[in-house]
Amino acid sequence: MAQxxxxxxxxxTLDMLILQTLALEPMHGWGIAQRIQQISRDVLQVNQGSLYxxxxxxxxxxxxxxxxxxxxxxxxxxxxxxxxxxxxxxxQERENWARMTDAVTRILRTQE
Amino acid sequence: xxxxxxxxLEFHLDMLAAQYVERGMSPDNARRAARQIFGxxxxxxxxxxxxxxxxxxxxxxxxxxxxxxxxxxYRGYAAAVIATMALGIGANTAIFSVVNAVVLQPLPYQRGDxxxxxxxxxxxxxxTGFSINDIDDIKALTTTMDAVVEYHGMYFILLGGWEPARxxxxxVSWDYFDTLGIRPLLGRGFVERxxxxxxxxxxxxxxxxxxxxxxxxxxxxxxLVTMNDRQHTVVGVLPDVPMYPQGNDVYMPRGACPFxxxxxxxxxxxxxxxxxxxxxxxxxxxxxxxxxxxxxARQLQSKYPNAYPAARGYALTASPLRxxxxxxxxxxxFMLLGAAGFVLLIVCASVANLSIARTLRREHExxxxxxxxxxxxxxxxxxxxxxVLLSIAGAAAGLILALVGLELLVSYAERFTxxxxxxxxxxxxxxxxxxxxxxxxxVAGVVPALxxxxxxxxxxxxxxLRRLLIVGQVAVSVxxxxxxxxxxxxxxxxxxxxxxxxxxxxxxxxxxxxxxKYGNSPERSxxxxxxxxxxxxxxxxxxxxxxxxxxxxxxxxxxxxxxxxEGQPIDRNRLPRASVxxxxxxxxxxxxxxxxxxxxxxxxxxxxxxxxxxxNQSLATRHWPGxxxxxxxxxxxxxxxxxxxxxxxxxxxQLAQEPEAELYLAMKQSPWVxxxxxxxxxxxxxxxxxxxxxxxxxxxxxxxIFRLRPLDELRAASIAPPRLTTMLIGVFAGLALVITAAGxxxxxxxxxxxxxxxxxxxxxxxxxxxxxxxxxxxEGIRLTAIGLALGIAGALxxxxxxxxxxxxxxxxxxxxxxxxxSLLLIVAGLACLVPALxxxxxxxxxxxxxx
Numbered sequence: 034m035a036q037x038x039x040x041x042x043x044x045x046t047l048d049m050l051i052l053q054t055l056a057l058e059p060m061h062g063w064g065i066a067q068r069i070q071q072i073s074r075d076v077l078q079v080n081q082g083s084l085y086x087x088x089x090x091x092x093x094x095x096x097x098x099x100x101x102x103x104x105x106x107x108x109x110x111x112x113x114x115x116x117x118x119x120x121x122x123x124x125q126e127r128e129n130w131a132r133m134t135d136a137v138t139r140i141l142r143t144q145e
Numbered sequence: 146x147x148x149x150x151x152x153x154l155e156f157h158l159d160m161l162a163a164q165y166v167e168r169g170m171s172p173d174n175a176r177r178a179a180r181q182i183f184g185x186x187x188x189x190x191x192x193x194x195x196x197x198x199x200x201x202x203x204x205x206x207x208x209x210x211x212x213x214x215x216x217x218x219y220r221g222y223a224a225a226v227i228a229t230m231a232l233g234i235g236a237n238t239a240i241f242s243v244v245n246a247v248v249l250q251p252l253p254y255q256r257g258d259x260x261x262x263x264x265x266x267x268x269x270x271x272x273t274g275f276s277i278n279d280i281d282d283i284k285a286l287t288t289t290m291d292a293v294v295e296y297h298g299m300y301f302i303l304l305g306g307w308e309p310a311r312x313x314x315x316x317v318s319w320d321y322f323d324t325l326g327i328r329p330l331l332g333r334g335f336v337e338r339x340x341x342x343x344x345x346x347x348x349x350x351x352x353x354x355x356x357x358x359x360x361x362x363x364x365x366x367x368x369l370v371t372m373n374d375r376q377h378t379v380v381g382v383l384p385d386v387p388m389y390p391q392g393n394d395v396y397m398p399r400g401a402c403p404f405x406x407x408x409x410x411x412x413x414x415x416x417x418x419x420x421x422x423x424x425x426x427x428x429x430x431x432x433x434x435x436x437x438x439x440x441x442a443r444q445l446q447s448k449y450p451n452a453y454p455a456a457r458g459y460a461l462t463a464s465p466l467r468x469x470x471x472x473x474x475x476x477x478x479f480m481l482l483g484a485a486g487f488v489l490l491i492v493c494a495s496v497a498n499l500s501i502a503r504t505l506r507r508e509h510e511x512x513x514x515x516x517x518x519x520x521x522x523x524x525x526x527x528x529x530x531x532x533v534l535l536s537i538a539g540a541a542a543g544l545i546l547a548l549v550g551l552e553l554l555v556s557y558a559e560r561f562t563x564x565x566x567x568x569x570x571x572x573x574x575x576x577x578x579x580x581x582x583x584x585x586x587x588v589a590g591v592v593p594a595l596x597x598x599x600x601x602x603x604x605x606x607x608x609x610l611r612r613l614l615i616v617g618q619v620a621v622s623v624x625x626x627x628x629x630x631x632x633x634x635x636x637x638x639x640x641x642x643x644x645x646x647x648x649x650x651x652x653x654x655x656x657x658x659x660x661x662k663y664g665n666s667p668e669r670s671x672x673x674x675x676x677x678x679x680x681x682x683x684x685x686x687x688x689x690x691x692x693x694x695x696x697x698x699x700x701x702x703x704x705x706x707x708x709x710x711e712g713q714p715i716d717r718n719r720l721p722r723a724s725v726x727x728x729x730x731x732x733x734x735x736x737x738x739x740x741x742x743x744x745x746x747x748x749x750x751x752x753x754x755x756x757x758x759x760x761n762q763s764l765a766t767r768h769w770p771g772x773x774x775x776x777x778x779x780x781x782x783x784x785x786x787x788x789x790x791x792x793x794x795x796x797x798x799q800l801a802q803e804p805e806a807e808l809y810l811a812m813k814q815s816p817w818v819x820x821x822x823x824x825x826x827x828x829x830x831x832x833x834x835x836x837x838x839x840x841x842x843x844x845x846x847x848x849x850i851f852r853l854r855p856l857d858e859l860r861a862a863s864i865a866p867p868r869l870t871t872m873l874i875g876v877f878a879g880l881a882l883v884i885t886a887a888g889x890x891x892x893x894x895x896x897x898x899x900x901x902x903x904x905x906x907x908x909x910x911x912x913x914x915x916x917x918x919x920x921x922x923x924e925g926i927r928l929t930a931i932g933l934a935l936g937i938a939g940a941l942x943x944x945x946x947x948x949x950x951x952x953x954x955x956x957x958x959x960x961x962x963x964x965x966x967s968l969l970l971i972v973a974g975l976a977c978l979v980p981a982l983x984x985x986x987x988x989x990x991x992x993x994x995x996x
Contacts, residue, residue: 062153063160081161082184085154086192093200101149104156111153 230539233492235546255326623936905992
């Protein structure tokens with residue numbers, strides 16, 4: 034890989050990132066991928082091939098739901114939106130994440 | 146969904162390509178690059194589709210897993226529900242499988258539903274047989290039937306099988322099997338030229354007899370066997386189908402039956418030897434056929450006023466043959482189905498009750514989960530899944546119970562109907578099982594779900610609902626228990642009936658003489674004499690007697706015939722009637738039937754001496770109320786006059802039947818072909834039987850012996866049907882009682898658990914422990930008493946339905962009602978005792994601390 038600074042998203046965290054992105058505003062798949070890339074300053078690269086299965090999985094789970102709307106360039110696009118259970122799920126995943134990174138950081142520190 | 150997915154992905158690719166164009170790629174390259182980055186679009190689509198499927202499966206799997214986990218945690222509850230459901234579903238499946246096979250399913254004949262059984266009745270006698278002339282006339286006159294066939298049953302001796310055998314023989318019209326719509330399994334049916342006396346003698350054997358006597362030999366067709374001194378060729382084997390009125394071993398065309406072809410018998414319009422069946426033309430209703438035979442009856446009456454005198458009435462009826470197979474059994478079956486239905490009601494209530502109790506106990510868990518954000522739909526779905534899992538397990542267990550009981554049930558049904566062999570768990574039965582288990586599951590799931598909607602004050606309303614269910618269970622159980630109690634009382638009465646003779650240490654057997662060997666009276670008389678002498682020499686034999694038929698056998702009431710009394714004016718329309726029997730010298734002594742007056746038959750009452758007769762007390766007092774019957778003469782035909790030499794006490798031919806007028810001819814003067822022997826002995830049946838067998842064969846080695854049994858056993862077998870029915874109803878009632886008692890105990894225990902604090906306060910304020918125990922007991926007894934009152938009311942309403950099945954007790958028998966009430970109260974009291982004692986041992990300190 035030429036761009037070593039760019040990373041594929043960690044297994045399992047994609048869901049959380051999608052939920053987080055949608056917590057700001059409803060968005061279509063393309064927008065979500067762009068947003069994750071932008072906010073992470075291009076560090077995180079959404080694997081386009083796994084984005085849509087993830088979106089559909091989340092939709093089935095009832096954490097997000099979808100609606101067809103006109104996009105910025107006036108085309109029909111599927112906009113995803115966070116549901117109430119999705120919000121709860123997000124906060125839970127956030128907590129888990131915080132706990133985990135905290136733990137990992139602590140372990141790394143002891144090794145220094 | 147697919148289209149939406151396409152559009153969605155298309156949009157993404159376009160946006161990606163547009164980005165590349167912005168960065169300076171050519172549109173074509175941009176598109177290609179976009180695709181590359183995106184991965185092969187189809188792969189993505191597949192992945193997305195996978196999520197749809199996985200999600201559905203996962204949801205189901207998760208529900209099932211949660212359900213299992215939930216049930217594992219409440220193992221006792223699950224076991225109780227499954228066991229209760231299994232009992233209800235098993236009982237209903239088993240009984241329904243019988244109803245399905247013998248009532249609902251069509252006869253396994255081609256046009257079975259078109260077949261009718263014809264009957265003729267006179268005002269003083271119902272269902273007399275048809276004469277050959279009757280059947281010929283009906284066949285000629287009918288407009289609604291395309292075939293009318295005749296049947297009569299005989300016993301012949303068949304030689305040429307493995308051993309000489311007495312075979313039940315159906316003598317039938319040549320087109321009998323074609324009309325019934327039964328195609329032979331092997332060979333062919335009868336043909337028209339076998340119908341007359343000059344036709345070839347042929348036989349068609351039943352499937353069972355083929356298996357039993359010929360070991361299912363496929364080369365049976367064409368085999369020659371000897372019957373009635375004639376060679377008969379086996380031309381066909383019947384399939385394994387039920388036959389009316391009974392399954393015979395073999396069938397012969399009427400042309401081969403010496404009895405049927407006897408010109409005198411065939412010409413006699415009053416002979417009544419045959420049974421007639423017809424087949425309705427397609428599209429003809431049973432009512433049209435009835436109207437048709439009504440018209441035929443009128444024509445016959447006006448044409449032959451002597452044979453069908455107006456004063457004695459004459460009626461023809463046509464009834465569906467299918468119903469005849471279950472005649473007398475249907476009411477029993479529906480009673481059993483009703484009882485099983487009651488059990489199911491109790492099971493539903495009980496399962497609902499268990500389910501509510503668990504919901505109450507789980508209240509905490511459920512509200513916690515709701516608070517934690519589990520959505521209500523999901524929770525409901527999980528509760529439903531649990532119920533479905535329980536229903537499936539209950540249904541499976543019930544089905545196993547039904548399968549286990551099926552063999553017993555078939556042998557029970559065999560006593561009532563030839564169609565018992567058709568009983569099996571088929572698709573219809575499975576559908577029924579599925580339906581009732583879904584129903585039970587729904588009731589068990591919906592009732593508690595509804596109760597959740599009730600405004601609830603710490604579950605008190607739900608506890609009220611549980612009490613209501615208990616009252617209902619008690620009421621239904623009471624109805625069942627009273628039904629079972631009445632039947633038991635009736636059975637005990639029946640068992641205790643004194644038939645007028647004694648049955649212990651009496652050996653019985655039936656001897657059917659070979660028609661061809663002993664065709665004439667003197668030959669038969671001589672043989673019977675030698676047999677009697679041989680049997681008298683058997684060590685241990687006290688008295689040896691013989692009669693045509695003996696009590697407890699089917700058809701033992703014998704043939705009723707008119708007779709004339711010497712010196713009395715003859716009114717042809719109102720002739721006296723009696724059941725005609727024969728008896729040997731020692732028959733009455735062997736049966737222990739007392740002589741009232743006169744003498745028994747002696748060795749000199751033979752064909753060389755004047756004809757004599759012995760009458761029973763009913764007949765004697767009816768016609769000679771002064772008690773001077775002995776010495777008078779009676780006659781059956783106005784030609785031979787029999788002098789009455791003795792009067793014997795009345796006997797019952799069946800335990801449930803009142804004695805009727807009977808007359809006995811001397812066996813030596815009327816040596817019948819079929820005789821039943823009774824040997825009163827000083828030793829056991831087991832030691833007697835082989836010696837008796839040898840003694841019979843010493844007289845004629847080719848003589849088959851039929852039904853060698855103790856008289857006690859015949860007596861017991863004769864009331865086996867009511868005994869088994871009572872047992873079944875008793876089992877149902879017992880199940881109901883156990884389930885209900887468990888229910889009462891459960892509700893009371895729960896109520897004690899909820900009232901711990903109250904009980905503690907009461908103790909603290911000086912209540913004695915005994916007061917608490919009796920308070921709790923009273924609560925249980927109160928519920929039971931309410932249910933009991935309702936149940937008694939229900940039983941009084943439904944009881945009249947039992948009148949026809951009961952013997953010697955009324956449907957409102959006070960003893961039964963009292964016994965059932967006491968039993969129920971005692972059982973309920975015991976069920977409440979455990980929780981009541983627990984209430985009594987409440988620790989006030991602990992109870993108050995929990996406040």
